[in-house]
Amino acid sequence: MLTRSIFQTLAPMITRRSLGYTLAGVLLASCGLQKDIDVELPAYPAQLVVECYLEPNRVPRMSVTESGSYLAEPTPRIPQDVKVVLTLPSGRHDTLDFKPGINLATGKAYTHIGRSRISASPGQTFQLEAYDTQGRRVTGSATMPAIVPIDKVEWKFNDLSGEQRKAYVTTQFQDPGNTVDFYRFQIHKSTVATDPEVEYTIEDRLNNGTNYTLGTSYEFQTNDTLFVTLYHLNQPYFQFLQSVEEARNANGNPFAQPSAVRSTVEGGIGVFTVLSYQRQRIIVR
C-alpha cells in the first residue's frame, strides 16, 4: 500500500545533495567555527522576475519584481512600468492591470491582476508577455496538465502513547502510463496558507504507469486537520521547482554544485504555469 512512501520519504535523504547538506549541517553545528566576512561581489544586472500560477475559474494574478545583488538591501524591488499581456487559448489578449495588492485568501502579494476569471482545461495553452520601458521582455507559454485524481488517502498510528503517538499518511493515485509525468505532493496542516508539513516532487521515470502511493513518516497527531494536495506538473515547472531547491541548498553546502535556476520563461527569471491539482481534507483520528 505504501508503494512510494518509503521511496519518496527516504530517498531524498540519500541523494548526494541532501547527504552533503546533512554533513554540512553537522559540521556547522559541531564546530561552530563561523565568522562574518566582507565579500565584494561583481556587479549584477537586475532582471525581471515573474511569478504567475493560473487556475481555472480564478482571476489571474501575477507578481513582477526584479532580482538584485545578493548582499543588497532586502527591500522589494517592484518595477512600476511593466505591462503584462496574457493570451488565452482562444487567442484573446487580456492585459493585466498593474494594481499591487495582497490576496487575502493566501496572503500572497501580486503586482498585476486580470479583470475576470479565466477558464482553463487540460491541454489548453496560455501565453504570457511582460515588458517594460527599458526594453526588457519576458515571455512564457504554459499548457495545463491533466488532473490526476487521488484514489485514496489513509493514515496509520504507531503503537506509542501520549505525545509519541503519531500517524503516517499515505496517498494513492494511478500514474498515466503513456506519458512522462511529474508531481508535487504537499500536506498542509489546518490551512493551505501556511508552510506545508510535507512536500516533495517526483517523476515517474522508474515506474511509469503504476499505482503510486506517496507517504510520510510518523508525524501527525490525533485530530490534526490535513490538506493533502497532489499537483500534476508539466516538465518545465517541475524543473523550475527542482532547480530552485538545488540553488537554495547550494548556499551553505560545500558539497553541492551550484546550479542555475531553470525558469519556465524566457528573457528573465521565474515561472508561468497552469495549476492542475486535486486536494483532500482529512482529520487524523
Add this chain to the structure above:
Amino acid sequence: MTLRFIICLSGLLFMLLPAPVWAQVQYTISGYVRAANTGEALPGATVAAPSLGLGATTDDKGYYVLTLPSGPQQVVASFIGYQNQPQTITLTRNQRTNFNLAEATNTLGEVVVQGSGTLEQKLQTTQMSLERLTTREAKLLPALFGEVDLLKTLQLKPGVQNGGEGTSGLFVRGGSADQNLFLVDDAVVYNPSHLFGLFSVFNPDAVQSVDLYKGGFPAQYGGRLSSVVDVKMRPGEPEKLGLSGGLGLISSRLTLEGPLPNKKGSWLLSGRRTYFDVFTRQINKLNEGQDDYNPIPDYYFYDLNAKVNYQLGAKDNLFITGYLGRDVFGFGSQNGFDFNFNWGNTVGSARWNHVFNRRLYVNTTAAITRYEYNISNALDQFSFNLASDIRDLSLRTDFDYALNDRHAVKFGATLTDHRFGTGRLRAGAEDGSLNLGSNINYRGQEAGLYASDNFRASDKLQLDYGVRLSGFQSGSDRYVGVEPRASGRYSLTSRTSLKASYALMYQYVHLVSNSGASLPTDIWYPSRGSVKPQRSQQVATGVSFLLGNGRYLLTNEVYYKWAQRQIDFKDGAQLFVNPDLDSEFLFGRGWAYGNEIYVEKKTGRTTGWIGYTLSWTKRQFPAQRGTAGINNGNPFYPNYDRRHNLTVVGLHRLNHRIQLTGSLVYTSGQATTLPLGRFVLQDVYGSDASAVPIYPQRNTYRLAPYHRLDLGLVYKVKPLREGGESDFTFSVYNAYNRRNPYFVYFDQVKDKSTNTVTSYRARQVSLFPVIPSVTYNFKF
C-alpha cells in the same frame, strides 16, 4: 579486439625491442636487496660498480639486475637509512647475489627518515614527476587527530592539491579526483577514503611504500589521466613473530606478522578501527528519554589487511594480498525508522613471481576488486534499499628483461572485466502490497598491451620509451587508444641533470559525481554511447641539481597538460538510478600548466623538503545538449585550482629519544561559486516566500588563502619487552589556530522583534581549530 589487431599490436611492440649488443664478455648479477632486520624488500635501492660507473636500481619488489664485465668487480649495495654493503664478486658466469642491508642506526630506527631512493638516484633516473614515500616518513609527521595518512603526506608534495580542509583527495597537476589510479599490490582501489574523504583507506601499519606518478607515466600504467598511486603492502616479518600497533584518539591499530613454517615466507595481518561510536552511544545513553534530544547516529570505519608471501621454489614466489574496508553508519529512532548506510572496498590479489633466468623474470597477477555502497531504510513494515557497486576481475602479466647493460625492457598485458551496478533500487512491504525495483547494470572489458625500453645511450644520456595500446568494450561500443610514453635524462655534469617526458593517457571509466568532494555515493560509469573515453597528454621538463656535497637535491619541473572529453554534468542532473545517465553528461576540455620547485634533504639529523608550485588549471564546457554549457561556455577554474602552493616540511632528531617534526602549508584561496544575485519566490501560496540564489558564473570567487602549521614530537620510551620499541607521538594540527576557510555562504540577518529580514551577510565556515593529539605506538 580482433586477432588482426593483436597481431599488429604485437608486431609494433616487438619493433621497440632493441638489438642485443655483444661487444665484450659480460655477465649478469641479479637478486634481491632486503632489510637485514625485517627481511622486507627495499625498492629503489642501488646496486652499483662505482669504478665502472655502472649501476642498477631495485624495482618495486626489491629485485635488481646488473650486467658487468667479467672478472673481479667491487659491487656496493646502498639504500638511504641503511649501511652500505660492499662486496667483491668475481664474475665468471651469471650469478645471483642477494644483499641484506643493516640499518644505519639501531636506535630510534623508526624515526630516521627513510626515503626510497637516494638523492643521487633521483638525479640519475629517467623517471621524473615521481614522489616516493615510505610509511616511516608519514608516521613521523604530525597528523590530524594523530591519524597517520599517507595520502595527506602526498598532498605536501609539489603539484598535488587536496580537495579541501582535512580531506585526503588528490588533485594532481590539474587533474580531478577520479583521474587517479589507486593500486594496492596491483589491484585497483576505487574509493580510497573513509568518512567523506577525511581519512584514507591505507592503514600505515600495513603499507610499505607509496609511489605517486604525476607525469612521465611508465607504459605499464594506464586507465587514468592524471596520476598513479602505487601502494605496496608490507610482506611481514620473515624471521620472527611480531606484534605492533597503536592507540590513538579516534582509532587503534594492531598488526600481527611472522614467518611461515619452514621459513618459506611470511605473513601479515593488520587491522584498524575507529571508536567514534563507542563515545556517541554513551552520549546517547546519558540523554535517553529527553524529548528535545536527537540521538547521534552510530558511525565507525575499519580496515583489515592481510598479506602472505610464500616461496614456491628457488625461482617462484607467491604473494597474496587482501583488503577489506567498510564505513558503517546507522541510525534507529523510537518511531521505528531505521537507516543504515555502509560502503567500502574489497580487494584481493595473487601475484606469482617467476624468475626465468638472471635476465628475465615475470610477475603475473590476478586481482578482484569491488567497491559498493548500500543504503537501507525501514519504516514499520516497509523497507527501502539503494545500492551501487563496481566489480573488477583482472589479470595482468609483466615481464622484466635485462637485455644487456644498456637496455632494460619491460612488456606485458592486462585484461580487466568491469561490472558496473550504477543503480539498484528495491522497495517492499511485508504484506506484499509494495514490490518495486530497478536494476541498472553495465559490463565492460578493458585491455592493455605495453612495451618499454630503458636505454642507456651513453653515460650522459638515458632514455625510457614505450607505448601502451589500450582498448575498451562495452556492449557494441569499442574504443582503442595508442598511448606513447617517453622520458629521458641528460647529465650535464655529475651533479646536474636535465629531464623531459611525454605521456598520453586514456581513461575508460568515469566517476559520476557533481559534488566537489569524494562522497561514498559517487558511482562509476563505463565509456559507452555518447560517453567517450577521456584523453590527456602531458609534457614536462625539468632540471635537477645535487647541492651541498650531495645532501640536497633541487629540482625544478615545468609541465603542460591538455585533456579532451572531460566530463561534467548538466545543472540538476539526475544521477541516481537513471537508466539514461549518459544523457546527463556534458563534455569539454581542460588544460593545466605550472612550475614545481622542490628542494629535499634526506640525510643528517635535520631532514625534510620545501616545495613550491605555481600553477593554473582551467576547464571549458561549451553549449551542448540543449544547455548553455557550463559557465555559459566560457573557461572557468575548477575549485581545486590554486595559484600558489608552498609546503615546508622539517624533521629534526634532537637526541636518541626525541624527534621534532613540523610542516607548514600555504596555498592560494580555493575557487568557489557564490550567488551574485537573488530573487524572491512566493510560490503558489505566499507563506513560503524566500530568497533564491542566482549563480550566473562558476568559481569566480576566491576564498581567503589557506595556511597552517602542524607540529609534532616523537618521544621514544622504554619498550614493553626487550628488543621492542615504543613511542608517544604528539601532534598539534593547526598550531596557531588559523581559521582557514572551508566554505562561504550567505545568510539572512533578521530583526528579532519582528522576524523580518533586515540585511544579508557573508559567513565563512572553518572546519578544524587547533587540534592536539597523542598516539601511543608499540612494536615487539
